[in-house]
Amino acid sequence: MTRIVVYGAGGIGCYVGGRLAATGAPVRFVGRQRTADVLAEHGLRLTDYLGADLRVAPADVRYETTPGAAAEADLVLVTVKSAATESAAAELAEVLEPGAVVVSFQNGVRNGDLLRERLPDHVVVTGMVPFNVLNRGGGVFHQGTEGALDLQRHPSLAPYVDAFARAGLPLTQHDDILPVQWAKLLLNLNNPINALSDLPLRDELSQRSYRRCLAAAQAETLALLDAAGIAPAQLLAVPMHRFPVILRLPDVLFRRLAAKMLAIDPLARTSMWEDLEAGRTTEIDYLNGEVVRLAESLDRSAPVNAKLVHLIRAAEIKRRAWSGPDLLRELQG
Numbered sequence: 001m002t003r004i005v006v007y008g009a010g011g012i013g014c015y016v017g018g019r020l021a022a023t024g025a026p027v028r029f030v031g032r033q034r035t036a037d038v039l040a041e042h043g044l045r046l047t048d049y050l051g052a053d054l055r056v057a058p059a060d061v062r063y064e065t066t067p068g069a070a071a072e073a074d075l076v077l078v079t080v081k082s083a084a085t086e087s088a089a090a091e092l093a094e095v096l097e098p099g100a101v102v103v104s105f106q107n108g109v110r111n112g113d114l115l116r117e118r119l120p121d122h123v124v125v126t127g128m129v130p131f132n133v134l135n136r137g138g139g140v141f142h143q144g145t146e147g148a149l150d151l152q153r154h155p156s157l158a159p160y161v162d163a164f165a166r167a168g169l170p171l172t173q174h175d176d177i178l179p180v181q182w183a184k185l186l187l188n189l190n191n192p193i194n195a196l197s198d199l200p201l202r203d204e205l206s207q208r209s210y211r212r213c214l215a216a217a218q219a220e221t222l223a224l225l226d227a228a229g230i231a232p233a234q235l236l237a238v239p240m241h242r243f244p245v246i247l248r249l250p251d252v253l254f255r256r257l258a259a260k261m262l263a264i265d266p267l268a269r270t271s272m273w274e275d276l277e278a279g280r281t282t283e284i285d286y287l288n289g290e291v292v293r294l295a296e297s298l299d300r301s302a303p304v305n306a307k308l309v310h311l312i313r314a315a316e317i318k319r320r321a322w323s324g325p326d327l328l329r330e331l332q333g
Ligand SMILES: NC(=O)C1=CN([C@@H]2O[C@H](COP(=O)(O)OP(=O)(O)OC[C@H]3O[C@@H](n4cnc5c(N)ncnc54)[C@H](OP(=O)(O)O)[C@@H]3O)[C@@H](O)[C@H]2O)C=CC1
Pocket: 007, 008, 009, 010, 011, 012, 013, 030, 031, 032, 035, 079, 080, 081, 082, 084, 087, 088, 091, 105, 106, 107, 108, 129, 130, 131, 132, 133, 134, 270, 271, 280, 283
C-alpha cells in the first residue's frame, strides 16, 4: 500500500493523518518533539461534529521528528503554517524519492506555488482544508465545522481517493483551485478578528460589531478581487459577494438567517488565536497581508486589511483583548 507522510503534524496534520491511520492507511507523522511526547502517551483520538470518534493506540502512532522520516513517502501532506513552508520544502527536497506526490493542505493562496517552485521534480497539488480543527490536548483533535477536503484536480491523486473516503474525509477535486483558495481566504479574514477578540468563534460571530469588522475586510477584498478578475468560489450556502451584507445584519436577524454559520463547536477558535496563545508568529502576512499585496499590485490600497495586519503584528508582541465596538472604531478610523 502507498505510504502517506504528514509533514508538520500539528492540528490539521494530526487530525487528517490520524483519521487516515485509524482507518487502515499507512501513515507516518513528521513534527515536533512536544507533539511526539503527547501522542506517545495518549495516542490519537479524532472526533467530529457528527459524532465520529476514532482512535489510534500509542503503539500504532508513527511520529518522528526528523525530515528523513519522509524519505519513503509516496504521498506527502504538508500541514505546516505558511511561514514554515519554505523550510519544509527545503527539507523535503533533500529527502523525497522521485515520484512522491506532495499536497499542500494549508491556508492562504501561495503555499502550493512555493512548494512547486522548490520541488520542481515532484507533482505538487494545492489543497485546502475548509473545516476547523481544535487541538483539545491529550492527543484529542476535534473537527468542529463541516466541509470536504478541496484539491486541484490531478491524476496522481487517484490511488488515494478511496483511503480518504474510508477515513470520512472525501476529496473534492476542482479544475481550478485558486477561486476556492480565495473564497477560503475571504473566510480567513476573520482569523485576526477572532484572535483579537480572544473569544471562541461562535461568541465572536454572534456579536454584530465583530461581524461588521469582518464585513469591512471582506468588502474591501471582494472589490479588489473583482478588479483583478478573480471570482471567488462559493463555499457555503451563499455566494461570497453576499457575505458582507449578511454579516452586517442585526444579531436577531443574523441568528435567524445565518443559523448555519453559527453552528460551530462552542469551543472552536481560529488557528490564528492558537498561534497568539502559543506565542508563535501568525499567518497574518499570508491572509490579510495577501490582500494588501493584491491591492498594491493593482495600484490601490486596502486600509482595513492593512490595519488588521498591523494590529496582529502588535498582538504578536503584546496581546490585549479587543471589544467589538473598539475594534470596529479602530478599523474605521
Ligand atoms: N487549525 C485549523 O483549524 C485550520 C488550519 N488550517 C491551516 O492548516 C495549516 C496548518 O495549521 P495547523 O495544523 O493549525 O498548524 P499547527 O501549528 O497546529 O501545526 C503545524 C506543526 O508543524 C510543525 N512544523 C513546522 N515546521 C516544521 C518542519 N519543518 N518539520 C516538522 N514540523 C514542522 C509546527 O511546529 P512549530 O510550531 O514548532 O513550528 C507545528 O507543530 C495552516 O496553513 C492553517 O492556516 C486550515 C483550516 C483549519
